[in-house]
Amino acid sequence: MNAIETHELSKSFHGLNAVDHLDLRVPEGSIYGFIGENGSGKSTAEKLICGLLVPSGGSISLYGRPHTDPVIRSQIGLLIENPGCFPNSTVYQNLLMQALNLDLRRPQEEVGRVLKLVSLVSAAGRRYKDCSLGMKQRLGVAQALLGHPRLLILDEPINGLDADGIRIVRETLIELNRSEGVTVLISSHILGELSKIATHYGILRAGALIRQTPASALSAECRDFVAVKTDDDPRAQAILRSRYSQVEPQDGVIRVYDETDSSSVSGFLHQHGVGVAEISYQTIGLEEYYLQIMSHQTQESRHA
């Protein structure tokens, strides 16, 4: 079953489509990385799913039920844009109010649990407005985690976090996903970090989903290559093309995609009298994959 399923979901502001016929499928138990440039419609889509915006068209279902169902909606934890906290109330009070809002049975205990989870116990008495950006973000995550939600919707949850904060959030999400089967829809611009946890990806552009794929399928698409820098790159390219079919210059190096053994490449170049300055084995990461897709999309739209 899909935790989130949207069909032709659309939202326009003043005639501009922020979300354009979105067909999102977030499988239950997945960590779904929601990727897209600024203004691509990620936050708008997330707000629509949480019922904070009124759709212009289409439908949303959560666990097979309409997203307006109070039972399903009570199972969502969210952090969208900024944590929703009262500035003059303390960290503890803000969490307690959300626990009351969720109608949790032992709210104080639950607040204590999530405070420990995000390492904010020592800041419990601090007023929200006096918290650092990182602390506020961790508080937002803690609010989302109150009462063991079934579905977490997190918009840029690691924004402003230091390395330790990022690690805490990452490990917490992985743990919740594995031990409690929590489904996570997470958007982030820090793609390297996202690639450490995501099991599925959706790439959004101009409000439309341009790619939706499991992480395993994406890994297969992310090719390995040998990157080599020589003292005569044009000649080296010609030589390498005589042996390999996929040779491409990029970012000041020559990439050989149909070879994984760097010693074989360097040996071949050496045989032909080309000096190798640098050579390494690399993999296209999520970030580069994303940029390639975006560049491809830009070219397509120009041609169109």
Place this chain on the structure above:
Amino acid sequence: MPRPASSGARPRVASMLRLDFHRLFHTPILYVMLTVSAIIPALLLTTTGLDASGAPADPSGRPAPPSVEHTNVWQLIESTGRSGGADPLDFGGYANINMVFIFAGLLMAIFVAHDYISGFVKNIFSVHPQKADYVISKTVIGIFSGAGMILAYVFGSVIAGLITGQAFDVAVSGLIWCLLSKILLMGVFCALFLGVAVFFRSKLWITIVFTFLLGMTLYPAASVATLDSTPATTLASLLAGTVGAVGLGAVSTLILNRRDLA
């Protein structure tokens, strides 16, 4: 401690009420409004210039200031014919018990606007898809706070009356029906003020200005509850309060359902 999965309206509204009451008692605005409500009658009584017999105390024999015609403490509660008196500059005439209706509106304006300003409204509506929950809870908070302010005003009047040696002659039943009627009428006012607050959302100052203007225009309507009130007056107030709260609450719900929240 998993999240409860109940679709019933009662537990949903109950959880909203728990949240709102917790917030109400943990923010200074309620206490400020209660204090102001208690201080106003004290100021009125101590500045009326009445002596214990109710006669003007001005030794020159000149008439008392226009806003002062009270002969005993309870006339502050009744405040008939003086709500927004004939003279628009007669500010003393405005400062009667019915003014707490405006204070209740201001409290609601601040309460609702802070939900939006802080972004906490996202937390509320992500788990409460039925906007009526919010409207009911906030209206109840308004009525409760308004009732508290009415009682604070009575308390302030009594204390100031005791200190200044005012007369306390009143028919107790009339006084009780009068206060009950005013509390019940709070339903209409709070529902109206809530409509203004959810319409302007985070625009706190615009909400405050509209609430104040609306309150100044309409609060004389609350002076129908006098010291001569009977159970019939209270019943009429209950009816007006309920119909007004439900009708205006439906409008607020419609506003919330039709508009984006964040």
